[in-house]
Each structure stands twice: as structure tokens, then as C-alpha cells.
Amino acid sequence: MDHQEFIDYFNGHDMFSRKNGIRLTKLGKGFAEAEMDFAPDRTNFMGTMHGGALFTLADVAAGTALISHGSLCVTLNSAINYIRPTSGGKLKAVAREMHCGAKIGVCDVTIFNEGNHVVCTCTYTMYMTGKPLPSGLTSPPAQG
Template sequence: MSSSDLSPQELAQACADSMYKVDSASQALGMKIVSVGPGRAELTMKIRDDMLNGHGSCHGGFIFALADSTFAFACNSRNVSTVAQGVSIEYVRPGVAGQLLTAVAEEKNLAGRTGLYDVTVSNEQGEHIAYFRGKSYRIRGTVLPELDQ
């Protein structure tokens, strides 16, 4: 079987399933994949008490981790190994304990070896918590080497 035997949606889902199985960090933080597609991903993460900072709100590093993982699933959705080349994040509202955060990554541009992705992190009320922009870089290899046959 090869990548061309799968629809783009099936390939994106297979890549996400394969990556998530070995993604100890995302699993340990309680992240769940809601949906994936070519150049797109949506993940959730519940803010736990052990994720709070000295101000009683969610530590920015955990919000960043959610956005970064969502970015990773989006940019690896075409079975080409891809890593972050550079990212930035803007926090616009605090996350609080017990909230379920949702991050949605959308591909904005893909040209040559680089891609540009925007990730929006929101709370259950639909209020935006953070905006993340990531630039990806395609490296050698595939997410699903068994499909390279």
C-alpha cells in the first residue's frame, strides 16, 4: 500500500493516529485529537490544577504546548516529516482551572519545504485565549514509512 491509495483525509487521520501513539508529551498533558485533515488539526486539553502558575491561571507553557502539538498534527498530515522552524504566541486571556481548551490549526501557506500555520486556542465559551503562528520545515522521511513501499 502507498500514500496514494488513501484519500487525503484518510492519510491525515493515519498520520495523526501514528504520531499520537508515540507522543508521550501530548498524552501526559491530557490532549485529545478532535479532528484532523490535510493541513488542519483540532485538539483539546483540560486545564488541571497542576498546570496553574503563581497567579492561579494556566501557565503559558501548557497553552503553548497545546498549540504546538496541534500545529504538529496539522503540518504532518500529508505523511511528510515536518518540524517547527519558528513559532510565536500571543496570550490574550488567561485560562482557568477546569476549563477545556480547544486549539485549531489551519494551514495558511505551503510552498517548497516550508509552511505557515495559524493556531487559535479558545475556552469553552469560545473566548480566544491565545494566537500561535508556526512556520514548518519539511525534513527527510515520512510519518508512515510503511506507506513508502
């Protein structure tokens, strides 16, 4: 299976991401990018993107970066630092694996606005379940 097959599968089958307007756009071993458009139903009372929406976008990017190794993972712990508010445009989360062991994986995620300014930074610690990807999917090949 190639990267685009996995991206298409994820974008078609992850209902929570679809409902929240999140799209996986790039994937490689230990790397993922996901996007979300600013929308009024994702704002807080101040009219800026809700922190929970940003957290969700980052979680998707971190999780998919780590499952690129071929097994499912779940979030154990995370920390997010909000740098600047955003009130329009497309947001991009870039996740990079810092460590992926037999049971624990760690990713750093940075979310950028359309001006390529940092909106927030995050660290995710994931539990690597060892369970295979759904529907017989195999690990995507390393990006090259």
C-alpha cells in the first residue's frame, strides 16, 4: 500500500476527523501533516479557533505519524502551548516522531496558520498497542 492509499483510507473512514473538518494530507515514517479550515462552528466565544479544535488537529497528526510504523496507538499524555490566536484561513499540523519504541511513542507537533506563523506547539506521548492497522492495511512505505 502506498501513502496516498492510506491517506484516502484514513480520510474516508475516520468519522471524527471528517466531522471536524480534519484531513490527513501527508504521511511518511514517523511524519504526518493534517489540515483544518477555520470555520465559525470551531470558534470560541471570542471568535478565534477553539483550543480544543487545535488540540484535536494536533492529536490526529501525532497519532497518524506514529501508526505509520504499522500498529495502532492511543494518546497517553499530551501538552499544548498556545502561541497566538487564529481567526481565519487554513491550519496545518506538522507531526514529527521523536521516539517510537515497542510500547511508547513521542511526537512533537507544530500547528501553523496560512501565514506560516506558529499557532501552537504540542508534545504527544502515545501507547503503541501492537494491534495491526484496520481492514488489513499495512504500514505505509517510508517516504523518499
